[in-house]
Amino acid sequence: MRKIADSIDIRSREETYINIQPIQAAGRLTPEARKALIAYGDGYSTCDACRKPFRLDKISTPPIAPFHEQLASFLNMDVARVVPGARRGFQAVTSTLVNKGDSVIVSALAHYTEFLAVEEAGGIVKEVPLNEHKIVTADATAEKIEAVSQETGKLPVLVMIDHFDYQFANEHDVKSIAKVAHQYDIPFLYNGAYTVGVRPVNGKDIGADFVVGSGHKSMAAPAPSGVLATTDEWASKVFRTTQTVGDVTKRKFGIKEVEMLGCTLMGSTLIGMMASFPTVRERVNHWEDEVKKSNYLIDGLLAIEGGRVVSEYPRKHTLSKVDTSGNFDKVAQNHKRKGFFLSDELSSRGIVGEFAGATRVWKLNTYGLSWEKVRYVVDTFQDIADKYELQVNKETELQVNK
Amino acid sequence: MRKIADSIDIRSREETYINIQPIQAAGRLTPEARKALIAYGDGYSTCDACRKPFRLDKISTPPIAPFHEQLASFLNMDVARVVPGARRGFQAVTSTLVNKGDSVIVSALAHYTEFLAVEEAGGIVKEVPLNEHKIVTADATAEKIEAVSQETGKLPVLVMIDHFDYQFANEHDVKSIAKVAHQYDIPFLYNGAYTVGVRPVNGKDIGADFVVGSGHKSMAAPAPSGVLATTDEWASKVFRTTQTVGDVTKRKFGIKEVEMLGCTLMGSTLIGMMASFPTVRERVNHWEDEVKKSNYLIDGLLAIEGGRVVSEYPRKHTLSKVDTSGNFDKVAQNHKRKGFFLSDELSSRGIVGEFAGATRVWKLNTYGLSWEKVRYVVDTFQDIADKYELQVNKETELQVNK
Numbered sequence: 001m002r003k004i005a006d007s008i009d010i011r012s013r014e015e016t017y018i019n020i021q022p023i024q025a026a027g028r029l030t031p032e033a034r035k036a037l038i039a040y041g042d043g044y045s046t047c048d049a050c051r052k053p054f055r056l057d058k059i060s061t062p063p064i065a066p067f068h069e070q071l072a073s074f075l076n077m078d079v080a081r082v083v084p085g086a087r088r089g090f091q092a093v094t095s096t097l098v099n100k101g102d103s104v105i106v107s108a109l110a111h112y113t114e115f116l117a118v119e120e121a122g123g124i125v126k127e128v129p130l131n132e133h134k135i136v137t138a139d140a141t142a143e144k145i146e147a148v149s150q151e152t153g154k155l156p157v158l159v160m161i162d163h164f165d166y167q168f169a170n171e172h173d174v175k176s177i178a179k180v181a182h183q184y185d186i187p188f189l190y191n192g193a194y195t196v197g198v199r200p201v202n203g204k205d206i207g208a209d210f211v212v213g214s215g216h217k218s219m220a221a222p223a224p225s226g227v228l229a230t231t232d233e234w235a236s237k238v239f240r241t242t243q244t245v246g247d248v249t250k251r252k253f254g255i256k257e258v259e260m261l262g263c264t265l266m267g268s269t270l271i272g273m274m275a276s277f278p279t280v281r282e283r284v285n286h287w288e289d290e291v292k293k294s295n296y297l298i299d300g301l302l303a304i305e306g307g308r309v310v311s312e313y314p315r316k317h318t319l320s321k322v323d324t325s326g327n328f329d330k331v332a333q334n335h336k337r338k339g340f341f342l343s344d345e346l347s348s349r350g351i352v353g354e355f356a357g358a359t360r361v362w363k364l365n366t367y368g369l370s371w372e373k374v375r376y377v378v379d380t381f382q383d384i385a386d387k388y389e390l391q392v393n394k395e396t397e398l399q400v401n402k
Numbered sequence: 403m404r405k406i407a408d409s410i411d412i413r414s415r416e417e418t419y420i421n422i423q424p425i426q427a428a429g430r431l432t433p434e435a436r437k438a439l440i441a442y443g444d445g446y447s448t449c450d451a452c453r454k455p456f457r458l459d460k461i462s463t464p465p466i467a468p469f470h471e472q473l474a475s476f477l478n479m480d481v482a483r484v485v486p487g488a489r490r491g492f493q494a495v496t497s498t499l500v501n502k503g504d505s506v507i508v509s510a511l512a513h514y515t516e517f518l519a520v521e522e523a524g525g526i527v528k529e530v531p532l533n534e535h536k537i538v539t540a541d542a543t544a545e546k547i548e549a550v551s552q553e554t555g556k557l558p559v560l561v562m563i564d565h566f567d568y569q570f571a572n573e574h575d576v577k578s579i580a581k582v583a584h585q586y587d588i589p590f591l592y593n594g595a596y597t598v599g600v601r602p603v604n605g606k607d608i609g610a611d612f613v614v615g616s617g618h619k620s621m622a623a624p625a626p627s628g629v630l631a632t633t634d635e636w637a638s639k640v641f642r643t644t645q646t647v648g649d650v651t652k653r654k655f656g657i658k659e660v661e662m663l664g665c666t667l668m669g670s671t672l673i674g675m676m677a678s679f680p681t682v683r684e685r686v687n688h689w690e691d692e693v694k695k696s697n698y699l700i701d702g703l704l705a706i707e708g709g710r711v712v713s714e715y716p717r718k719h720t721l722s723k724v725d726t727s728g729n730f731d732k733v734a735q736n737h738k739r740k741g742f743f744l745s746d747e748l749s750s751r752g753i754v755g756e757f758a759g760a761t762r763v764w765k766l767n768t769y770g771l772s773w774e775k776v777r778y779v780v781d782t783f784q785d786i787a788d789k790y791e792l793q794v795n796k797e798t799e800l801q802v803n804k
Contacts, residue, residue, distance in 0.1 A: 004441060005434040005677040008464045011441045013450060024446045032407040037439040037670060039406060039413045043618020043625025044426045048415060062410045084486035084626050087663040095522060108648065112655040116663045119646045120497060127650035216445020216669060223445025223668035224486050224626070244521045246510065248529035253514040261489040261518045266625035267618060268439060269671060275407040 013352060018373050021353030022319050023166075025367035026198045026218040029272065033220060036268055036275035043267040053255040056263035056270075057081060067274045074281055075196065075211045077203040077229035081239060081257075082215070082265045082273065086193045089212035089228035090117035092259035093158065093189055096238045098123035103148045103156040105186075107136045107172065109165035111193065126156060133312060134168055136161060138176030145184050160189035160210075163201075168310060169194060169317035178207030187234065193217050194319065196227065197280045198367060199287035209234050219280050221273035225265055293374045294318040294366045300378030305391035306330070310361060318367040329359040331388040345384045351377060415754060420775050423755030424721050425568075427769035428600045428620040431674060435622060438670055438677035445669040455657040458665035458672075459483060469676045476683055477598065477613045479605040479631035483641060483659075484617070484667045484675065488595045491614035491630035492519035494661035495560065495591055498640045500525035505550045505558040507588075509538045509574065511567035513595065528558060535714060536570055538563060540578035547586055562591035562612075565603075570712060571596060571719035580609030589636065595619050596721065598629065599682045600769060601689035611636050621682050623675035627667055695776045696720040696768045702780030707793035708732070712763060720769040731761040733790045747786045753779060 003009055013019055014028055029037075040046065040062075049061040057068045072080035083089045090113060098104060100122035106114050108127040118125045128136050128144045141159065149155050159181040163174045174190055181188040187209035195201050196213025197220065203211040215225025230238055239257045246252075256262045265273070294315045301307050306326025311317075328342050335341040339357040346354060355362045366374055382392045405411055415421055416430055431439070442448065442464075451463040459470045474482035485491045492515060500506060502524035508516050510529040520527045530538050530546045543561065551557050561583040565576045580590040589611035594603050598615025599622065605613040617627025632640055641659045648654075658664045667675070696717045703709050708728025711717075730744050737743040741759040748756060757764045768776055784794045 004437045004673075005680050007680075008438065008441075008673060008677060010437075011447050011450070011464075013447075014444065021446070021450075023449070024444060027445045029443045034440070034443055035406045035412075036410065037443050038436070039410075041431045041436055041439050041624060041674070042416065042426060043429045043623065043627070044423070045413050045415075046625075047425070048413070048423075062413075084490070085663075088486070091663060108651050110648075112644075112658055113664055115646045115648070115653075115655060116644055116658060116660055119644055120660050120663065125646060125648065127648045129650050221445065222443060222624075222670055223448075224666065224671065225445070242514075242518055242521055244517045244527060246512075246517070246527065246529045248531050249510050251517075253517060256514055256518060258518055258522050261487075261493060261522065262515055264626065268624055269626065271406075271410060272443070275410060278407050278409075 017347070017350055017352040018369065018377060019353040020351060020364040020366065020369075020377065022363035022365045023217060024353065025318065025365040026220065027214075027216045027223075028220060028368060029222065030220050030276040030279045032275040032279065033222065033272040036271040037222065040268045040271035045268075046266045046270055055255050056266070062271060062274070064270065064274070067277065070277065070281075071227055072229055075201055075203045075213070075227070075229045076205065077208070077211055078232040079235040079239065080227055080229040081260055082270060083226045083228050083260070084264060085224035086191070086212045086214040086217070086226040087113035087117060088224070088264075089210075089226050090114055090160065090189070090191075091120060092228055092238055093160075093210050093212075094118050094121035094123060095259055096240075097157050097187065099157075103152055103154070105141065105144055105148070105156045105159040105161075105181075107161050107165060109134070109136070109162065109167050109170075110160070111162065111166050111191070114160055114191065123157070128161075134170050135312070136172040136177065138173055138180045141177045142180045142183075145180070145186070155184055156186055158189060159186050160191055162191040162193065164194040164317050164319070166194065168312065168321050169315075169319035170312045171316045174208075175206050182207060194317065198284060198290070198318070200284050203229060210238070215269075215273045219273060220276035222269045225269050225273050290318050290367055291316060293369060293371060294320060297364075297366050297374050297378055298322070301381055303393050304382060304385045305393055319363060319365045321361060321363045323361045325360045327385065327390045328388075331390070332359040342384070345387070346380065349380045349383075351380055419749070419752055419754040420771065420779060421755040422753060422766040422768065422771075422779065424765035424767045425619060426755065427720065427767040428622065429616075429618045429625075430622060430770060431624065432622050432678040432681045434677040434681065435624065435674040438673040439624065442670045442673035447670075448668045448672055457657050457659075458668070464673060464676070466672065466676070469679065472679065472683075473629055474631055477603055477605045477615070477629070477631045478607065479610070479613055480634040481637040481641065482629055482631040483662055484672060485628045485630050485662070486666060486671075487626035488593070488614045488616040488619070488628040489515035489519060490626070490666075491612075491628050492516055492562065492591070492593075493522060494630055494640055495562075495612050495614075496520050496523035496525060497661055498642075499559050499589065501559075505554055505556070507543065507546055507550070507558045507561040507563075507583075509563050509567060511536070511538070511564065511569050511572075512562070513564065513568050513593070516562055516593065525559070530563075536572050537714070538574040538579065540575055540582045543579045544582045544585075547582070547588070557586055558588055560591060561588050562593060564593040564595065566596040566719050566721070568596065570714065570723050571717075571721035572714045573718045576610075577608050584609060596719065600686060600692070600720070602686045605631060606633075612640070617671075617675045621675060622678035624671045627671050627675050692720050692769055693718060695771060695773060696722060699766075699768050699776050699780055700724070703783055705795050706784060706787040707795055721765060721767045723763060723765045725763045727762045729787065729792045733792070734761040744786070747789075748782065751782045751785075753782055
């Protein structure tokens with residue numbers, strides 16, 4: 001096969017296969033974003049018509065300024081900025097709010113980038129334990145805030161919770177958690193890496209002081225991209241402009257925002273995000289149907305005897321963690337290809353994206369697959385089960401993980 | 403004209419025009435990078451074969467791991483990481499080295515992103531004044547270090563100097579400055595935003611502790627991209643891995659680097675950078691010819707009576723600042739289109755990228771233009787001068803800015 005720059009294989013996974021990879025699904029580019037990559041590939045292509053005051057979010061050709069307003073409005077927040085990935089959104093907030101030794105409340109299912117953003121700012125993460133359903137509740141958050149205050153003598157400076165976590169994509173009670181945070185006068189960061197761009201997110205209704213989303217995870221945008229939105233109250237802090245004056249030259253760059261380090265996303269990354277946005281804004285209205293497809297697939301997997309779903313069930317998200325220790329893994333144990341037998345079977349039938357070799361606990365995502373494809377995926381898993389003489393209980397009661 | 407997503411004009415500036423824009427020149431994508439954008443547009447496309455230990459710079463398919471080694475070797479440094487723009491490289495270093503109130507030595511021509519990176523870390527920039535040729539010297543740097551030490555009672559914690567500055571693209575004496583910094587045991591950050599990817603950069607020879615480059619500015623890579631390279635000594639600090647342990651879950655993410663916030667560039671941004679790299683690595687060897695073309699163009703502009711070059715001359719870089727107050731601006735004053743007459747004249751002859759409307763002091767860049775195009779640009783400027791009855795002294799002594 002021809003290679004790019006003689007060393008890089010041409011990737012055609014999305015064109016050739018049905019892809020159930022857990023984090024790739026909602027980041028797949030739209031055709032409009034692909035056009036944007038071609039037309040705006042050069043990094044400074046966004047800057048052709050950059051005029052005073054020389055800041056990315058003020059550029060009107062291409063329509064970057066209106067896009068920023070639309071982004072804020074989409075999330076029902078006051079102000080939005082694009083950032084190089086959700087993690088850089090966390091960083092802007094922690095760098096603003098967290099001083100050395102401060103505590104930050106996160107979920108026991110917090111993504112590692114939240115850990116890093118807190119550590120980078122000199123803070124200490126304090127995890128809220130999960131309840132028996134692997135859910136972060138408002139009560140548990142309140143208890144944790146109390147415990148941290150007692151232990152450290154100081155209130156935590158930030159509560160940041162994932163609406164749907166990266167492990168199980170369970171839904172956590174962000175609205176009640178925001179309320180609890182505010183009872184302690186602690187700002188609340190809503191981590192929408194798995195929601196912004198796939199389902200409706202109403203920041204003000206949730207009570208979020210900050211909403212962070214991921215472009216390449218859930219907004220059909222190139223990487224690294226993301227959004228950080230906030231309220232007017234917090235905008236003046238997290239988007240504060242530079243106060244530095246050159247001691248010799250007396251230079252000032254007063255329009256530049258410190259935490260953004262000036263302009264953030266340029267070229268195809270930003271224009272790709274913008275090009276997908278009309279589609280993204282519309283598609284969140286079809287979330288319920290996406291969830292139906294997710295449940296259809298999970299039900300199809302549960303019908304294979306011994307299968308379990310580790311995520312909460314029924315599913316409220318398209319990302320799910322399943323446990324096939326009781327069926328496919330038993331096959332794997334006696335198969336010369338071990339766990340790879342399942343990958344082989346799937347890929348030979350046009351399905352990729354499960355973690356190759358994994359037949360115990362693994363994740364998958366149905367986002368954006370048509371009903372036809374979801375049905376095909378279910379049929380394929382059940383056909384493979386049949387082939388290896390696993391029982392498929394098409395009408396049986398579903399086995400739900402406890 | 404058809405628009406992308408009904409709102410974004412298709413950009414064809416590089417295809418349709420000769421572009422002399424000051425910062426776009428060396429960021430223009432190679433054809434290989436354009437292929438990469440098409441094949442790797444999806445953000446997580448780089449992650450298809452991500453295996454333990456699950457870190458971007460360890461992925462071997464596509465060949466991201468070897469690319470990191472090649473990058474380090476290209477700069478003659480020990481370790482390199484890709485970052486979302488040079489500014490994020492500065493930030494990683496300042497966030498590691500600079501505590502609240504610490505001083506950082508920068509040039510009086512430092513880019514604003516250096517100011518912001520220092521401010522974001524809580525530090526204070528201290529500018530080294532320029533000499534009469536608008537050059538930062540080692541002596542001036544030593545004096546500044548002494549003055550800051552006396553004033554604050556503490557040595558600065560970092561010296562960061564641009565090899566070629568963004569204003570004039572004058573060359574500053576980085577090697578001697580590094581030596582001075584080391585005499586005070588202060589680490590030296592070499593800002594290669596205008597060098598890495600266009601001319602050879604030998605970090606160890608310069609004595610750099612950190613080398614920062616910009617992908618979208620000088621490495622024919624998509625935005626936001628850049629490189630931060632360092633020595634083994636400093637790598638353990640700036641690329642330190644997370645020490646955080648979840649207080650409830652006892653989770654550790656020990657392979658993740660705090661300042662990188664884990665993985666940095668994904669998808670087409672990184673693969674585009676990689677796809678251009680073989681070309682970039684080779685093209686730095688032709689820098690002298692690029693500089694010749696730069697001087698040819700400047701000489702051609704100086705031949706128009708009243709023209710001056712504000713940058714050092716002869717040019718050592720392809721980016722230059724010129725002053726046409728003495729010729730084109732005089733025309734502009736009596737022209738109904740004012741300064742835009744020059745943009746009109748140029749664009750009607752197929753040249754774009756000067757700051758539209760500017761006829762006094764403005765910047766241009768010849769990087770990557772063929773000799774044929776450079777000659778055409780000179781002829782065009784002189785033809786326009788002829789048309790407006792400005793004197794063109796083709797054989798006259800050049801007028802150099804004092």
